[in-house]
Amino acid sequence: MSKSNPYKKLVFQNIEDALSDLNAEDKGRYFICNCPECNQHEAFMYKNNTRFIQCNRENHCGSRMMLEFYEKGDMSTYEQRVEKQYPDLTTEQRQALGWSHRVFSYAKNYFKSEALDNGYRGLSKQTTRGFVADLQHEAIVQHVFQKAKTLLNKDYSNNSWMCKRNLIFPLYGEDRTLDRVLLRSSIDENLDPKEIQLIFNPSKETRDFFMDIPQDAKNVVISESILDALSFREIDENAGIIALTGATKTRQINDYLAEHKEQFADKQLLIAMDDDQAGWKATRDIVNTIEEAGIGRDWSTFAYSPGTKDANENLQQNRKAFTKTYEQMAARTKQHERVMDLEHEP
Known part of the structure; x- marks a missing residue:
């Protein structure tokens, strides 16, 4: 400038x-x-x-x-914008969606979090900042469920098992409206299942994957969960990340990759699904799309350390080995770039 x-x-x-x-x-x-x-x-x-x-x-x-x-003015507030884009929502639902959007944004930026500040599942505060909101107390989670019950078509506010899920991972659509929320717990980490997904916009097919790709990212990791994706961001702040919300949910991300393949033309794609049968099937599904549509500069799969089956587990149990494996992959990316530069020299 x-x-x-x-x-x-x-x-x-x-x-x-x-x-x-x-x-x-x-x-x-x-x-x-x-x-x-x-x-x-x-x-x-x-x-x-x-x-x-x-x-x-x-x-x-x-x-x-x-x-x-631009909160003031024609069609400028969140609720007004949602009304224009999703007219099937009732007034009460639009208000609940706008309120939820503001609360989650506020919580991410203003709520102090002992769980996140002290390193949640091997992830530093710097990594989780901007992606996770800690509502901290069951009473606050209960209040959110009360306000959002018209969106969820169910009142979870009297369900203690749900209200213990204080960690909120919001997922947004391309129009930046709140699509769905992933909930986990630091209050009781023994809750099963570990993660619950709730759709917050009932008027459309909500996006079921999370994506954050810095403009200068050379490597883009596609993983099975947001915690796995953030594990790569923990060791490389410039890594692009795409996170599924389950191994079986590959359709939307495959469609997105194929429709926006120009966005990935100069990227090295790293497939890092769980090392289990469901993860292997998801890897084959995504790789088939990448090869058929010619997406990305190149692709590879991530090899976890022995005894670990996903990125977050690998980060926590053997951070040094996890980092070394990723850095070796990144080094191959840089070497490939040098070769391409030499080939294009006059």
């Missing part, structure tokens, strides 16, 4: 969306955020002036940006 034009305008619907998109980390009087220009987690925004953000890397970036919010 030119120094003669120091202020760039960024537009968000509301402050919650801005904090979520910028991976804001609460530091007391201010937030540390991802810089929209250089993408480094070194920009700051003071809480008493949330319309201004500046990159702290003065000698490398130093960008300064103004934030604008």
Whole structure:
């Protein structure tokens, strides 16, 4: 960005969306955020002036940006936008969807979490920031279920087994509306099953996979769960991640890969499903799509350390070996890039 034009305008619907998109980390009087220009987690925004953000890397970036919010105006609020896109929802459902969206965004950015701050399942606070909300108490989860019962067509608020699931993983559609939520528990990690999925937008076929791919990512990992995907992000902050919500749910991601294959043209795809029968079947299904549609620059499968069957288990039990295996794969990617560069030299 030119120094003669120091202020760039960024537009968000509301402050919650801005904090979520910028991976804001609460530091007391201010937030540390991802810089929209250089993408480094070194920009700051003071809480008493949330319309201004500046990159702290003065000698490398130093960008300064103004934030604008368009909550007011025609079709600008979340509920109004949902009404336009999903007219089949009732007024009560639109309000519940908008309320849930705001609460989850607020919780991700403002709620302190002992479970996440201390390293949840081998994942640091820096990795989980922006992806997981800890509602902390059964009473708060109960209140969310009460407010969302028109969306869920069921009232879970009196179900203690459900209300113990305080960790919320929101999944959003391409239009950035809340699609579904994955729930886990740090209150009682012995709950079975470990993860529950709930559809929060009953008016459409909701997206059943999670995706976060940095603009400069060279490697994109496709895994079976969001915890497995975040395990790769834990050891490579620039890794692109795609997470299924179960080994059998490959149709939507296969369709997305085929329809957006230009997005993956320069990416090395790493398939990292669970090392079991369901995972092997999912791997074959995804690889078939990749090869038939010609997706990505190349693909490979991830080999877990002996005695582990998925990425998160591997990270927790043998982080050093897990990191080494991934780095070897990344090194092959860099070597392939050098070969391609040499081939295109005049």
